[in-house]
Amino acid sequence: MTDAPAPDPDPALAVDLLTTADVRELLGLTGVRPTKALGQNFVTDPGTVRRIVRVAGVRAGEVVVEVGPGLGSLTLGLLDAGAAVVAVEIDPLLAERLPATVARQAPRCADRLTVVLSDALEITELPSIDGVVPTRLVANLPYNVAVPVLLTMLERFPDVAEVLVMVQAEVADRIAAPPGSKTYGIPSVKAAWYSEATRAGSVGRNVFWPTPNVDSALVRLVRRDPPAGEATREATFAVVDAAFAQRRKTLRAALAGWAGSPVRAEAILRAAGVDPTLRGERLTVTQFAAIAAAEPGVAR
Template identity: 60%
Template sequence: MTAPRLLGPTEVRALAAELDLRPTKQRGQNFVIDANTVRRIVRESGVGSDDVVIEVGPGLGSLTLALLEVARRVTAIEIDPVLAGRLPRTIAEFAPDRSAHFGLVTADALRVAELPGPPATALVANLPYNVSVPVLLHLMALVPTLRRGLVMVQAEVADRLAAKPGSRTYGVPSVKAAWYADVRRAGAIGRNVFWPAPNVDSGLVAWTHRDPPSTAVGREQVFAVVDAAFAHRRKALRGALRSLAGSAEGAEAALVAAGVDPMARGEALGIAEFVRIAEEIREITR
């Protein structure tokens, strides 16, 4: 089998010129033009020959081609119909031996309800920075067969996703991601590997699946508690959760029953504490 050729600056600009493409900030279009960077992403992801990979926002195909070098199959989700229309031909030109192992869904990743082909085991993507967290959480929920993943996001968002309780960057993305997975920072990416170069730094976030917490309440109920806890970061949980519990007194009773200090703040709690609080609020509001 011939290894796929990867895209460099010359190939990316030639494809963009062919398509009369003007990258838009609205869709987070910053295309990777460095082959070493996409190979690094694939290497850090741990994807192997048994993996079925989801890629979001493949763009011109830089990362797609690197994934096809090692993965069993790649299913790409692309919202831009112009980019989606060119991508299969790019795969055929640069990785002809792997074309049969590539699938394409032309859609908004936030609205995808199902994916074709065998169950996906990994998510590897240069996520559009303006919707990176919602897309990641949506796909984690939609595809329970995912075992691991690695995504490139804005550096600040990478810090939030991987943050632990008590840290300055810990917040809603940190807690919700922890429902699905163990998350860690996996490095930084320079601005000069993109065209056009973004005005923010980028970071890699790696994660491995873990079973959701065992609980009688649903994920939506737990996430509602998380959202309320961080809606006013300076407010103690007794006040922040009053609307969910019916009153500040109800919130305090639920917190005490969950073993949490009513005067604590959301940034001090892990996913297990939020689950216990959701369970106690359900008991109080029945």
């Protein structure tokens, strides 16, 4: 007696990830021409999509928010992993087309997609799917607004506990940079207020259409509590902005405008336990918060 042959896979269960030919076809159907203004570069390599989903740790049953889904390359990969997706898209043509693309490429997944037509910098609420709110952000972020979008999402949606985004390699380096490094700056400190950031790999230029003239990289952020103490996020970020506006100067000089004078800046820094002769790139987010907390207690 021989084993019966395995049944052919049900085509209705298959997820066909987008290839270069698919991307070009969809661009023709939508009438969209990729623009630098919106930072549109579409992923055309299924292997890269699967890698991003794997590195992100996407699990079946969770709800993922994706910013800038474009034609749906990464969206399909997230759905294939069993997640539900809230896709935030600013381009009305792309937002309108995305459900049809998912219905064609992944019929079994169509009911797990919710499209939100909105600028990610203006969105204030994310819908839940079957009562479950998004807890993970996975996205190929538009390069021209990657940092503002990332910080906005971290600020407004505290339920988002883990993030994996593809950004320009230089931006990934800045977000994940530690204090004291050449690339440490405003994005590094502000991201550190919300999370621990690490670089999670590089991505070649040839997986995009059109091909960008910059390298790309993945950066992972895992949410953590902000620094302990009395300083608010707004107060701390004001110190960060002032410190890096003149990053070649000592903190005593760089914070003079923020504090009211160099003398008062030095008094605040010493009250916070920070050496006034240091520069901003040497400080941790906790030290910036300590400076912000010390400011109200120092007499003018």
